[in-house]
Amino acid sequence: MSAEKIAATLEADIVSGVLRPGEDLKQGEIAARFSVSRIPVRDALQLMAARGLIDLERNRRARVIDLSPSEIDEVYHLRGLLETDCLRQAIRQLEADDLVKIEAALAHSNIDAATDRWADGDWAFHKSLYAPAKRPRELSMVEDLRRTCRIHIAGYGVLPTLTDKWLKDHENLVAAMRSRAEDRAVDILARHLADARETLLAAMPG
């Protein structure tokens, strides 16, 4: 088992909430779990730190990230900035087959919505919205920020109570894109993000 696979497995545990924010990760325990020495485990932890999943400090145990409400706030601000920019650029460069892919992602995410994979479907949908912008680096930064939120959502057991509203938001987003209504689309997305931010912050302690 290589570092990448160890990192991928641990990432799945973190984004699913099995490992919660602030929880310790001991090299020895992980090494035993995957039946390897601590060397590939160390590599895996560094990979995870690079993706923003854990905090690493020399000589200290690795810990699942655990952001304060004000840090979460900054993350949502950054998401607003980057995601609305991606959306604008996407609309400006939108082509026919992009809409086909978006419709497909929407349908798929509606199916996932009721399952425990709703977050995957949600991201796949939003990614399909932003893809026409052709901004790989920006998209990857958005993915990192979303993952950060998702870790806390899963860790604090946030229930997606507003599912129906969010699904309707998605429909409206697609409609706005189809008619190239840039400002309207951005407005829907901004509210969508504000809702998500509120829901998460309400579930957080401090």
Add this chain to the structure above:
Amino acid sequence: MSAEKIAATLEADIVSGVLRPGEDLKQGEIAARFSVSRIPVRDALQLMAARGLIDLERNRRARVIDLSPSEIDEVYHLRGLLETDCLRQAIRQLEADDLVKIEAALAHSNIDAATDRWADGDWAFHKSLYAPAKRPRELSMVEDLRRTCRIHIAGYGVLPTLTDKWLKDHENLVAAMRSRAEDRAVDILARHLADARETLLAAMPG
């Protein structure tokens, strides 16, 4: 010599242009240079990859990042988005002693401008502009993006020909901040970045 120090030394080599974009980094050679085994070198390389200094692929040699013009373009776009946002937020929350620090950074950067540390002074100045926004994560993202540009600027031997204009831009930025002229400040910064983008792209090959 620990992983952090090795990484810091190699980072200095990269941002100064001693190690240029696309250049190989072999674990064995680095280990010999710092008289350590390859284990801490591997850690150092992972740290550098996390900061975006090098590309790492399993079983392959590490390489200094080497972006295409279109990737550089995206980086400058992101810088524009994030840096102008930091600037706006900074102006809205600006307090008296912030301006004192900004003036100090400006004076210091004017001294550095003629030396080989001009990039350090430039970043210290811009950081002092953005600091009042109190957005640590956003600031750190800006720092990463700037470092990416700097690596290519150093590697392609870009000469700061427009030094005088840039120093004047800095003066004008401070003036705009002092009078809380948000839009004017953002406009100056946007042009400042556009100039830097042009200068770098002109020096790049493909």
Add this chain to the structure above:
DNA sequence: AAATGTATAAATGTATACATTTTGGAGGAT
């Protein structure tokens, strides 16, 4: 000459053993 295949050298990945640092708790002082 260009392209393909192959062998050997060289580089990276991992396990084990040991050094160094942190951690968590026992015991005593305030």
Add this chain to the structure above:
DNA sequence: ATCCTCCAAAATGTATACATTTATACATTT
């Protein structure tokens, strides 16, 4: 009780040795 100090146990950091993969040079073919 609460806060120290100190020590043993446990965790992390590093060196060495070996396994695995990649890369370079060279021969072969088209």
